Amino acid sequence: MDKARKIIIFSLTRTGCIEYTTELLRAFQPHNPIVFVNKTVAHQYQYDVKTIKTYSGLISFLYSSAFFFFNIKKIIQGIKTEYKAVTIYLPSFHFWNYFIARQARKEGIPCFVTVHDYKTHIGERSRTVEWVQKLTMSLATNLVFLSQSETDKAVKGKFNNNKIFHLPHPNFDVESINKLPHNNKPNILFIGRLKEYKGFNLLIDSIKDLDIEKLTIAGQGKTPLKSNGKIKIINGYINDDKLEYLLDTHEILVLPYLEATQSGVLSLGFSKNMVMVVSDQPGLREQISDKSCLWIEPNSTALKNAIQKLIKNEELYINIKKNSKLEKTEFEKKWNDTFNRLIKLISSNPNIN
Numbered sequence: 001m002d003k004a005r006k007i008i009i010f011s012l013t014r015t016g017c018i019e020y021t022t023e024l025l026r027a028f029q030p031h032n033p034i035v036f037v038n039k040t041v042a043h044q045y046q047y048d049v050k051t052i053k054t055y056s057g058l059i060s061f062l063y064s065s066a067f068f069f070f071n072i073k074k075i076i077q078g079i080k081t082e083y084k085a086v087t088i089y090l091p092s093f094h095f096w097n098y099f100i101a102r103q104a105r106k107e108g109i110p111c112f113v114t115v116h117d118y119k120t121h122i123g124e125r126s127r128t129v130e131w132v133q134k135l136t137m138s139l140a141t142n143l144v145f146l147s148q149s150e151t152d153k154a155v156k157g158k159f160n161n162n163k164i165f166h167l168p169h170p171n172f173d174v175e176s177i178n179k180l181p182h183n184n185k186p187n188i189l190f191i192g193r194l195k196e197y198k199g200f201n202l203l204i205d206s207i208k209d210l211d212i213e214k215l216t217i218a219g220q221g222k223t224p225l226k227s228n229g230k231i232k233i234i235n236g237y238i239n240d241d242k243l244e245y246l247l248d249t250h251e252i253l254v255l256p257y258l259e260a261t262q263s264g265v266l267s268l269g270f271s272k273n274m275v276m277v278v279s280d281q282p283g284l285r286e287q288i289s290d291k292s293c294l295w296i297e298p299n300s301t302a303l304k305n306a307i308q309k310l311i312k313n314e315e316l317y318i319n320i321k322k323n324s325k326l327e328k329t330e331f332e333k334k335w336n337d338t339f340n341r342l343i344k345l346i347s348s349n350p351n352i353n
Helices: 018-031 039-044 057-084 097-107 125-138 148-154 202-206 240-248 262-271 300-312 316-349
Strands: 006-013 034-038 051-052 084-092 111-115 141-144 164-166 187-191 214-219 230-234 252-255 275-278 294-296
Touching: 006 018, 006 316, 018 039, 018 262, 018 316, 034 039, 039 051, 051 230, 057 084, 057 097, 084 097, 097 111, 097 125, 111 125, 141 148, 148 164, 164 275, 164 316, 214 240, 240 262, 240 294, 252 262, 252 300, 262 275, 262 316, 275 300, 275 316, 294 300, 300 316
Parallel strands: 006 034, 006 084, 034 051, 084 111, 111 141, 141 164, 187 214, 187 252, 214 230, 252 275, 275 294
Antiparallel strands: none
């Protein structure tokens, strides 16, 4: 890579995609990027980062946005003065991405924008988010999509396919893999934000007649669900140690999503060599093969039948673990090759005249 070209990463999110960005930063580290993150979550990053204070509510959003509008000009112009060539990379959505991309365009700096979800999900629909994201995308020199299914939506929305690059969700750097043997009374795990589109409510009906040890639903969100009998609800932030513990002590990970693009939870389960039951959604289909999980239609009956199948069929459980481990090695090699092509694209992308 052209040593004079400096990669500047802005990830200002407070609540979403932090894990994704952390793994991406791990891949970027050999290229010594300058990284700006949200001040309130800076402690969650393992790398040397610079911080930007954003906002915590409507009032602070208004005055902080006005301040950032002027401040980002100084930041980008200062970086441009220091380095011969610069590329800006925005790996996660934030309202201020528009200001960053706008200033980058004014300064003639290439700007890469990652699009996780072209449209917002059930239960969190937002025309404002979609509008700001499209404005940011229109200013970008290159768009990075995690899946072909989301690319198709963008192309249908009149975005130029020639400036789109595909980089799937990376696997995670985990401390250990799940080595639990088959269990006739398994522990079932759901992890992630407790949002309607995640389909976690399907789990309650699906396990009623199943002979399981327990069902754990862990994540943050508004839900009336309470721990009861074999159902354990952990509603709150799940730190890395707690997450590792949950993944190491449950035999089956379930992703009963009503809709999905690509999933960090699936990548995490894949990295941990978990046996997974996954909703048959286009973006998820691109992440893992038929041999490494069980696909279901997103309803409680299909979910129940899949778990029951794993309970009764020890050979199936063992084969999924075996296939997943082999596929993980192949996936990571392909992902690294794709990331290196992205780096070459960044290094060959000239400044905008």
